[in-house]
Structure formats: structure tokens, C-alpha cells
Amino acid sequence: MRGGTYSHAGLGQSLRLLIQQGYLLVLRDFRFRYRQAYLGYVWAVARPVAGVLPLILVGNAFGLGGDMAAAEYALFAMGGFLMWQLFWDSVISPQWLARRLRRTFKEAPLRPESVVAAGAGLVLFNASFYAGIFVLASALAQTAPPTTVWLALLAFPVIILGGLAVGSFFVPLTFVYLDFRFALPLLSPFLLWTAPILYASPPTGILAVVNRWNPLTYLIDIPRQWLVRGTTGDELVFLFCAMAFVTLFWLGLFFLRRAMPIAVESLP
Amino acid sequence: MSTVDTGTTLLDCDDVSKIYCDEFKQRRKHALRDILFGAPRHGRLRPDERFALRSFSVTVKAGENVAVLGLPGAGKTTLARLVTRMSRPDGGMVRVRGRVGLVFSGRLGMNPFLSVDEYVRLAVAIHGAEPDMADACCDEALHLTGLSDRRHATLVNLPRGDVRYLSLAVALTVPQNLRVFDSLPNLGRDPVGARLVARIREHFARGSNLILARTTTGLPTSVSRAIILHDGETLYQGQRETVVTIYDHFVARLARIRRAEQAGRVADTPPTGHHDGTDGGASVGPPAVDVPSPAALIARAVQRFDHSHIASLAEEQVAQDWASDRPIVLGPFLADVAFEMLYWRPWVAWMRASFGPRRAPVIAVSRGRVDGWYSGLASEYVDVCDLVSFETYQARNRERVRDAGDKQNVVSGFEQDLLDHVTRRLGTADVAVVHPSVLFRLCSKVWRGALSSQWLSEHARYEHCETSSDATPAAAHVAEPYVAASFWFNSCFPDSPLHRRVVRDVLAELSQRVDVIVVDQGGVHGLFDSIQAGDRVRVMKSAETDDRIRVQARVVAGARAFVGTFGGLSLMAPFYNVPTSLLFGAEVGLFPQHAAVSRSMAGATPDLPYELTKTANFDAGHLGAWVDRTLG
Numbered sequence: 001m002r003g004g005t006y007s008h009a010g011l012g013q014s015l016r017l018l019i020q021q022g023y024l025l026v027l028r029d030f031r032f033r034y035r036q037a038y039l040g041y042v043w044a045v046a047r048p049v050a051g052v053l054p055l056i057l058v059g060n061a062f063g064l065g066g067d068m069a070a071a072e073y074a075l076f077a078m079g080g081f082l083m084w085q086l087f088w089d090s091v092i093s094p095q096w097l098a099r100r101l102r103r104t105f106k107e108a109p110l111r112p113e114s115v116v117a118a119g120a121g122l123v124l125f126n127a128s129f130y131a132g133i134f135v136l137a138s139a140l141a142q143t144a145p146p147t148t149v150w151l152a153l154l155a156f157p158v159i160i161l162g163g164l165a166v167g168s169f170f171v172p173l174t175f176v177y178l179d180f181r182f183a184l185p186l187l188s189p190f191l192l193w194t195a196p197i198l199y200a201s202p203p204t205g206i207l208a209v210v211n212r213w214n215p216l217t218y219l220i221d222i223p224r225q226w227l228v229r230g231t232t233g234d235e236l237v238f239l240f241c242a243m244a245f246v247t248l249f250w251l252g253l254f255f256l257r258r259a260m261p262i263a264v265e266s267l268p
Numbered sequence: 269m270s271t272v273d274t275g276t277t278l279l280d281c282d283d284v285s286k287i288y289c290d291e292f293k294q295r296r297k298h299a300l301r302d303i304l305f306g307a308p309r310h311g312r313l314r315p316d317e318r319f320a321l322r323s324f325s326v327t328v329k330a331g332e333n334v335a336v337l338g339l340p341g342a343g344k345t346t347l348a349r350l351v352t353r354m355s356r357p358d359g360g361m362v363r364v365r366g367r368v369g370l371v372f373s374g375r376l377g378m379n380p381f382l383s384v385d386e387y388v389r390l391a392v393a394i395h396g397a398e399p400d401m402a403d404a405c406c407d408e409a410l411h412l413t414g415l416s417d418r419r420h421a422t423l424v425n426l427p428r429g430d431v432r433y434l435s436l437a438v439a440l441t442v443p444q445n446l447r448v449f450d451s452l453p454n455l456g457r458d459p460v461g462a463r464l465v466a467r468i469r470e471h472f473a474r475g476s477n478l479i480l481a482r483t484t485t486g487l488p489t490s491v492s493r494a495i496i497l498h499d500g501e502t503l504y505q506g507q508r509e510t511v512v513t514i515y516d517h518f519v520a521r522l523a524r525i526r527r528a529e530q531a532g533r534v535a536d537t538p539p540t541g542h543h544d545g546t547d548g549g550a551s552v553g554p555p556a557v558d559v560p561s562p563a564a565l566i567a568r569a570v571q572r573f574d575h576s577h578i579a580s581l582a583e584e585q586v587a588q589d590w591a592s593d594r595p596i597v598l599g600p601f602l603a604d605v606a607f608e609m610l611y612w613r614p615w616v617a618w619m620r621a622s623f624g625p626r627r628a629p630v631i632a633v634s635r636g637r638v639d640g641w642y643s644g645l646a647s648e649y650v651d652v653c654d655l656v657s658f659e660t661y662q663a664r665n666r667e668r669v670r671d672a673g674d675k676q677n678v679v680s681g682f683e684q685d686l687l688d689h690v691t692r693r694l695g696t697a698d699v700a701v702v703h704p705s706v707l708f709r710l711c712s713k714v715w716r717g718a719l720s721s722q723w724l725s726e727h728a729r730y731e732h733c734e735t736s737s738d739a740t741p742a743a744a745h746v747a748e749p750y751v752a753a754s755f756w757f758n759s760c761f762p763d764s765p766l767h768r769r770v771v772r773d774v775l776a777e778l779s780q781r782v783d784v785i786v787v788d789q790g791g792v793h794g795l796f797d798s799i800q801a802g803d804r805v806r807v808m809k810s811a812e813t814d815d816r817i818r819v820q821a822r823v824v825a826g827a828r829a830f831v832g833t834f835g836g837l838s839l840m841a842p843f844y845n846v847p848t849s850l851l852f853g854a855e856v857g858l859f860p861q862h863a864a865v866s867r868s869m870a871g872a873t874p875d876l877p878y879e880l881t882k883t884a885n886f887d888a889g890h891l892g893a894w895v896d897r898t899l900g
Contacts, residue, residue: 013398013399013400016398016399017393017396017397017398017399020389020393020399020402021390021393021394024386024389024390024393025390027382027386027390028379028382028386028390031379031381031382031386032379032381035381104394105354107372107374108354108370108372108374108394108395109352109353109354109369109370109394109395109396110394172303173300173303176296176299176300176303177296177300258303258306258356259303259306261353261354261355261356262299262302262303262306262356263299263303264354264355265288265295265299265355266295266296266298266299268292
């Protein structure tokens with residue numbers, strides 16, 4: 001069996017087509033999901049934003065930020081949470097979209113990668129809202145962004161890629177057994193609290209060890225530092241982490257392409 | 269889109285297999301295992317699995333249309349999914365050059381809250397149109413469906429048929445190197461349907477299509493090759509015409525078998541299974557239905573096609589000869605009179621009626637001075653004894669019968685010599701010959717059941733023989749009115765005391781009413797010697813002369829009725845409008861085809877009394893009544 005359907009076309013054309021497909025699939029999803037909502041797409045970002053506020057309040061009350069001031073912790077937690085949310089959206093968006101395209105997958109030669117592209121599009125749409133919220137929060141806290149903020153912006157695609165990498169593995173699996181879909185929300189708090197997203201990483205103890213072994217620590221904490229504080233000295237670690245996630249992303253795509261036809265065949 | 273030269277192989281499916289699991293839960297279990305630890309299957313089946321496609325091969329070249337015909341469940345959609353890379357094969361290779369598109373009218377990612385424009389763009393993208401050509405494809409699809417001015421309408425407000433048309437239009441619009449038609453779309457007669465049909469025809473005319481179809485209806489003539497797929501396996505493949513005929517036959521037979529199965533009765537085909545009743549009588553319920561396998565059905569259809577194909581080729585050849593400016597020689601006919609009456613002469617009459625009169629001569633060649641039989645059918649009659657002496661004819665014809673049998677299945681040396689004589693007489697070698705072997709070979713296929721008996725009835729015209737010259741009875745032998753009779757022993761009227769008694773009873777019954785002339789052809793040793801007593805029965809010994817058949821024909825033609833053994837000269841009688849009553853002794857010797865044809869022949873004259881009676885049922889009183897009615 002030969003490889004890519006569009007292998008004859010140039011890579012640029014192929015990528016453009018993928019982006020086009022992704023955009024249209026996102027549009028299709030939005031049209032369906034928010035067809036009866038007055039506020040429409042606002043609901044796409046309302047939940048994470050509403051979720052982070054109590055966490056900030058609780059975190060401040062329990063001193064999760066260590067020696068950070070309240071405003072500084074608020075930005076720290078919000079930055080971390082929005083980046084986490086970016087990652088988590090990337091994990092779950094492809095399988096959301098794919099499940100709503102089951103029939104199309106059964107009937108039409110829809111490329112599996114297109115749901116990854118669509119997932120990325122969905123996350124970018126959310127990201128624009130998250131960025132706006134963070135800018136607003138910074139303005140309210142009267143905090144000027146550090147010079148390393150551009151590094152944080154560059155890290156965004158890596159975070160999204162990391163999430164999509166994990167999500168790509170789940171797309172075919174959720175086609176076969178819905179258990180994978182139901183298990184994902186359970187995984188969410190585990191990942192959230194095993195990485196120093198809403199708290200400062202302790203120097204010692206079990207949590208410190210867990211934080212150290214959790215790749216999300218590097219994927220989120222370092223860009224968050226670039227966003228709210230400045231350089232961390234761990235830039236190289238992030239680079240290695242980014243390379244690992246990019247590799248995982250290609251592996252995820254390979255797995256998706258190989259597994260998706262099997263998964264589609266298993267559909268009733 | 270890349271362009272591909274004509275003749276380049278666009279699709280090459282080589283020994284492709286695909287395994288499918290019918291049980292949903294098992295399928296999920298297998299799928300998870302295959303996703304996580306997938307490995308080549310090597311044709312190994314797990315529980316509840318079957319081959320959706322097995323060792324299937326097909327190639328499609330640029331500019332070529334190939335069809336795969338199969339009933340639902342045959343594996344067509346599986347093949348479409350493999351070719352369009354929606355599925356991966358479990359064995360073999362699928363190689364596609366260039367872009368392949370699936371033509372179907374399903375709802376491509378349809379969301380009723382999308383606008384028409386958004387849906388078309390999405391469908392175009394799913395079909396793989398590159399962004400720089402997407403706009404043009406969308407505009408064309410909307411134009412085809414007449415929805416250009418409704419592009420901002422929401423799909424939910426569109427009739428369902430329009431969405432179907434839109435999906436199909438997009439599939440037909442996006443440029444592809446190879447198109448896979450998953451079934452031939454059944455489109456309406458409305459303007460949009462007509463436009464889509466026209467577009468489909470354009471694609472068929474251009475070629476590079478793999479057409480998967482359930483029926484042969486609407487299958488384009490441009491299809492060069494076709495494959496019959498059944499239960500995932502190739503049953504037959506070949507040229508379009510061949511495959512279409514075979515497939516139609518196969519589907520019809522399968523439908524009949526399934527109806528028979530549903531009705532719980534044995535199919536009307538010979539059993540292929542073995543039932544010796546040794547199952548201990550444990551099974552309870554309706555009797556088992558023996559059905560031929562699909563492969564056996566195809567083999568039968570192929571055989572039938574081959575025969576009908578030969579028939580059509582022969583017909584085509586005759587038509588060509590008839591249409592030419594060359595003289596046509598029909599014959600020489602040397603076989604039994606019965607064949608000449610039942611098959612050859614009606615076929616010649618059919619030729620003339622079907623192909624019309626011709627300017628170039630049509631020369632009938634036969635023996636026995638039977639020129640009256642070909643009057644109106646041929647422009648000229650040549651008797652064999654005009655070409656060679658009567659003795660030569662007798663000797664060489666005996667030789668021919670000894671070597672090849674009475675039926676003229678081949679052109680013997682003697683016949684070739686006769687034909688040479690004819691061409692010399694005509695003064696040209698450029699002569700078309702329609703030899704009786706053409707008909708005899710086809711007839712033998714009909715008699716064996718390999719060719720439909722309908723072929724015979726469709727290729728025969730039972731026209732009466734001219735009676736003006738032949739009807740004059742031999743004055744020296746007979747006085748009018750009389751009944752002609754002729755008996756001889758053969759396979760359907762074997763020599764037995766019963767049959768000898770029947771002959772005597774017949775002649776006795778007839779002679780009570782009218783004069784009887786018995787045409788003695790020999791072969792009834794001593795039978796007529798004992799019935800000379802009656803003054804009204806006269807036995808006419810046929811002289812061994814070149815006009816023997818004509819003399820016999822005159823006697824038959826001049827009679828008020830004819831009674832005799834089925835076959836031979838007896839079959840002349842209906843052609844002379846002479847009421848006929850024929851006898852046979854055993855069905856085993858009476859070839860049913862000849863009997864059926866003789867009935868058809870008699871049926872050509874609706875009021876002509878014609879009886880075919882088994883000697884076991886012979887009733888002299890009944891015959892007497894029949895004669896009374898006939899003589900009026």
C-alpha cells in the first residue's frame with residue numbers, strides 16, 4: 001500500500017489543503033455545537049476562564065505560590081493554567097472532532113491528519129482568547145511583560161504540538177472503545193496537579209520528584225516563566241523537551257494514519 | 269493535479285485480500301489488538317472473520333474504464349475503500365498512481381447548519397481539491413446543481429435531494445487521475461439530474477474510471493473490461509459484452525435459486541450435492557435445497573454465453589454474406605429430408621425474410637429434384653445430380669455418411685467437390701457459401717441444451733412448399749381422393765409385433781373410408797406383403813432414381829391426409845397443407861426438439877389438423893374419426 005494520498009502534490013500544496021480542511025472542519029464543528037447558543041463561541045473559552053478564577057483564589061489562600069505576592073501569583077497561576085488549558089485542548093480536540101466525523105470517515109476518503117489540523121485550528125482559536133484574557137489580567141495587575149515574552153509566544157506552538165501528539169494516539173482508540181474518551185477527563189486533574197502549574201514546585205519531597213519526572217513541568221513551567229518572570233536558565237531543557245514532543249507528534253501522526261483505517265472499520 | 273499519459277497504469281491491485289469481522293464486539297476487540305500490536309495477517313482468519321475480498325487483482329490504465337459487477341455484499345465497497353485508501357489491505361498490494369477520487373452521493377461531513385457554500389467547500393476539500401482550484405470546483409458544482417444563487421442558504425432549508433446532488437456534483441467536479449464510481453448513480457430526470465448524467469458520461473468518455481455496479485443497467489459501453497465479484501472473489505473477468513451477458517445470467521439464476529430456497533423447495537437445477545440418506549434421519553424440517561455454487565453458476569453461464577456467442581457470430585457471418593454482392597450458395601443439402609424440412613429450409617426462409625431480397629443470385633443446392641421447395645427462397649436451384657451422376661452421388665454420399673454421419677456437421681470432400689462444381693458453373697470463385705454445417709452445429713447445441721431452443725424458433729420461418737408442380741399425383745399410381753401413408757421402423761418406431769399390428773390396423777381403418785397409397789421406403793421387411801389383400805391400399809415402391817424425393821413429395825402433396833411414422837418424408841406433409849397424423853412408439857426414440865419443432869411447423873397453419881400419437885395410446889376408432897373429419 002502506498003503512502004500519502006497527496007504525495008504527488010508538493011508539500012506546500014498538501015499543507016495548504018490540510019489547513020483548508022482543518023479550517024472547514026472547525027467551522028463545521030462550531031456551526032453545530034453553538035447553533036442554539038446566543039453567546040455562541042464565547043462558551044468555547046468561558047469554561048476554562050471561569051475554572052481558573054476559583055483556583056487562583058484558593059491557591060492564594062493556601063499559599064500555593066510560596067513567597068509570591070497575590071498579584072504575582074494570580075498572573076503565575078493564570079499563565080500556567082491557560083498554557084495547561086492550551087495543552088489539554090490540544091489533547092482532546094482531535095478526538096472530539098473525529099468522533100463527530102465518524103460517519104464521514106466511514107463514507108468518504110477524509111484524511112486522518114485533517115482532524116489533527118482541525119484540532120490545531122480549534123486550539124488556536126481558543127488561544128487567541130486566552131492571550132486576550134492574559135493581557136487583560138496583566139493590565140489589571142499593572143505588570144509589564146518581561147523581555148522574554150516572545151520566547152513564550154514561540155513556545156505556544158510547541159505546547160500545542162505536544163498536546164496534539166498525545167491526542168493523536170487517542171483519536172483511533174476512542175473510535176474503538178469510548179472508555180478512552182471517558183478516561184481522558186480523569187487524566188486531566190492528574191496531569192494538572194503533577195506539574196507545577198498552579199503552585200510553585202517544592203525544592204524537596206515526593207511532589208518535587210514527581211514534578212521533575214513529569215515532562216509537562218518543562219513544557220509549561222518554563223514558557224510560563226518566560227511569560228511572567230524572564231529567563232530561567234532552563235532554556236536548553238525546554239529545547240530538548242520540545243524536540244521530544246515534536247518526535248512524539250510525528251510518531252502520533254504515523255500511529256494515526258496506520259490505526260485510523262482499522263478504527264473506522266470497527267465502527268458499527 | 270499531475271497529468272498521466274494514456275496507457276499508464278493508474279491502479280494496480282495485486283492479489284489483494286481484506287478480512288472483515290461480522291460480529292461487532294469481536295471486531296472492536298480485534299481492532300484494538302490490530303491498532304496496538306498490528307501485524308501482517310497472512311490470510312489468517314480469527315473467530316467471526318471472513319474474507320471481504322480475497323486474492324483480487326485488477327488494473328486500470330489511463331483512459332480505460334473497468335467495471336466490477338457484484339451483488340450487495342460482493343465486496344465492491346471494500347474494494348472502493350481500499351483503492352481510495354480508506355482501508356488497508358490485509359494481503360497483497362494496492363498501487364495508485366496520481367490522485368484517486370470516490371464518486372458517491374453520500375453526505376460528505378454534512379452539518380445541516382452549514383451554508384451551501386461552506387458545505388461545498390468542505391466537500392471539495394474532502395475530495396482533495398488543492399486550495400488554488402477549490403474556488404473553481406465550488407463554482408462549477410454550484411452551477412451544475414443550479415444552486416449558485418442559493419450559496420448562502422443553510423443546508424437545513426434545502427431539499428434532501430439537492431444535498432445529494434451537491435455531493436455528487438462535487439465528486440464529479442474535483443479533478444482526479446482515477447475515479448471510483450461506487451455504484452452507478454440513479455439520477456432523476458430533472459434538469460439537474462440530466463446535467464449530472466451528462467457530466468458522468470463525459471467522465472466515462474474520457475476514461476480512467478473504475479466502475480463498481482450491482483447491475484449491468486446503465487453500464488457504459490466504453491467499459492473495456494469487467495469483472496464479476498461474488499463473496500469477495502473474482503468469478504469471471506473478460507470483455508464487457510461477455511461479462512455483461514454472463515453476469516445477467518448469473519444474477520437471474522441466483523435470484524431463482526434464492527426464491528426456490530425461500531419457497532423451501534429444491535431448485536430446478538440438477539443437484540450438485542450427494543444425498544444418500546445415511547444421515548440417520550436425524551434432521552427434521554424442510555428438505556435440504558441443493559444449490560449450485562456461484563462458481564458453478566458462472567461456469568454454466570460462460571458455457572451458455574460461448575454457445576450463444578457462436579450463434580451470434582454465425583448469424584453475423586450469414587448477414588454479412590447476404591449483404592455482399594457475391595452469389596450465395598446455400599448447401600449442398602444431403603442429409604435426411606426431415607432435417608431439411610424442419611430446420612434447413614425454415615432457416616433459409618428466415619434468412620430471406622430477415623435480410624431481404626438480394627440482387628446477386630442465391631443458389632440452393634440439394635438432391636432429389638426438390639426445386640419446388642426452394643421456389644421463392646432462392647433465385648436458382650441446382651440439383652446435386654446436375655453436377656454429378658446419380659450413381660456417383662449415391663456412392664459418395666454413402667461414403668460421407670459412413671465417415672461423418674448423416675448430419676452435415678463438416679464440409680466433406682464430396683460436398684467440397686459439389687461446391688467447386690457450382691462455382692465453376694457460376695464462372696466465379698468469389699462465392700459465399702452457407703453450408704448446412706453452420707446450422708447443424710448450432711442445432712446440435714440446441715439439442716444438447718447448450719443453446720436455447722428459442723434460438724431455433726427465432727431463426728426459422730415455416731413457409732409452405734409450392735404445390736403447383738409437385739402436387740400433381742403420379743397418375744399411373746393413384747386415383748383421387750386418397751390418403752398417403754408411410755411407415756418404416758426406426759428408433760422411435762421400432763420393429764415390434766405391436767407396431768406391425770398398429771400399421772395393419774391403420775391401413776385397415778383408412779382403407780374402409782378412402783383409397784390409400786403407401787409410400788414404401790423400405791426398412792419394413794414383409795410388412796406390406798400381407799396387406800395387399802385390400803383393393804383400396806396400394807403400395808408405391810420408391811424407385812432408386814435421382815427424383816425419388818420429388819416423386820414422394822408429389823404423392824404426399826396430392827393426398828387428402830397423411831398418416832405415418834414420425835420423421836423422414838412424413839414431415840413434408842404439413843408443408844403441403846396436408847392434414848397429418850404421425851405415430852411414435854417410445855419417447856426415448858423421439859427427439860423432443862424435433863417433435864416440438866414439428867408442432868411449431870404445423871402451428872404455422874392454424875387450421876391444419878396435426879396429431880402426434882404414441883402407439884400405446886393408438887385407437888383405430890379415433891383415427892377413423894380423425895380421417896372422417898379431415899375428409900369432411
